[in-house]
Amino acid sequence: MIEKLRIEPGSTVELARRDASATHGAPGDRAATEAAEPDLSARLLEFQSRLWAEARRSVLVVLQGLDAAGKDGTIRYVFRGLNPQAVRVAGFKEPTAEELSHDFLWRVHKRTPAAGEIGIFNRSHYEDVLVVRVHEMVPEDVWRARYDHINAFEALLAHGGTTTVKFFLHLSRDEQGRRLLERLDQPEKRWKTRRSDFVERERWTEYQQAYTDMLERTSTTAAPWYIVPADHKWYRNWAVSNILVHVLEQMDPHYPEPPPLGEFLQR
Numbered sequence: 240m241i242e243k244l245r246i247e248p249g250s251t252v253e254l255a256r257r258d259a260s261a262t263h264g265a266p267g268d269r270a271a272t273e274a275a276e277p278d279l280s281a282r283l284l285e286f287q288s289r290l291w292a293e294a295r296r297s298v299l300v301v302l303q304g305l306d307a308a309g310k311d312g313t314i315r316y317v318f319r320g321l322n323p324q325a326v327r328v329a330g331f332k333e334p335t336a337e338e339l340s341h342d343f344l345w346r347v348h349k350r351t352p353a354a355g356e357i358g359i360f361n362r363s364h365y366e367d368v369l370v371v372r373v374h375e376m377v378p379e380d381v382w383r384a385r386y387d388h389i390n391a392f393e394a395l396l397a398h399g400g401t402t403t404v405k406f407f408l409h410l411s412r413d414e415q416g417r418r419l420l421e422r423l424d425q426p427e428k429r430w431k432t433r434r435s436d437f438v439e440r441e442r443w444t445e446y447q448q449a450y451t452d453m454l455e456r457t458s459t460t461a462a463p464w465y466i467v468p469a470d471h472k473w474y475r476n477w478a479v480s481n482i483l484v485h486v487l488e489q490m491d492p493h494y495p496e497p498p499p500l501g502e503f504l505q506r
Contacts, residue, residue: 240264286487304408403462
């Protein structure tokens with residue numbers, strides 16, 4: 240499953256040929272897959288505890304996707320069992336005047352996780368090659384150059400001990416439309432609905448191309464992209480949890496040895 244979802248550096252991405260309702264590698268149907276979640280959550284907590292205690296490295300989770308793809312839901316379900324003092328969530332909205340007066344990575348770098356933490360970006364620096372591109376906010380030569388800047392930035396994070404894991408939540412157009420309309424009937428979700436959600440939907444083709452170029456140009460060995468089918472929320476949550484557990488297994492954080500206490504134990 241992990242290999243199927245991971246985008247290898249230099250590979251070609253065809254989003255239109257990727258089934259957003261696929262359930263690659265799932266334990267079974269919805270019930271069977273949801274039944275596997277508690278074990279994954281327990282393993283994720285164990286690795287987080289080791290990472291926090293080790294206090295040498297960190298993990299940065301990047302979530303990107305169109306409106307209603309499930310970024311908030313992924314955070315709510317996948318990370319709900321973790322120690323909150325070691326998790327930092329950053330949401331990147333329209334930049335402020337101060338942020339616009341700096342380079343596009345200025346506001347992002349200061350929100351990256353500290354040693355021992357798991358940081359989560361709900362949208363991220365990739366907005367500057369997505370929304371900025373689709374709405375022609377800067378010239379093409381500016382946003383195209385940002386692919387290399389982003390790759391260099393993530394390489395810098397890797398050099399400093401941060402493992403970056405990037406998830407593109409791949410939603411079908413039909414499912415997005417259903418979810419946006421569903422929000423209007425649910426008070427707990429209605430507040431999130433904006434007229435702009437429906438306006439942006441009219442630019443579906445442009446966004447698909449922007450996401451395709453982003454995935455092809457910025458999936459690197461140091462910071463790979465995973466395209467997670469997101470039409471089924473239960474599969475999305477399971478896949479993201481599974482990949483994170485795999486990444487932390489590869490990192491293999493350890494509890495540090497206690498300091499010498501012999502003289503105190505003898506008293």
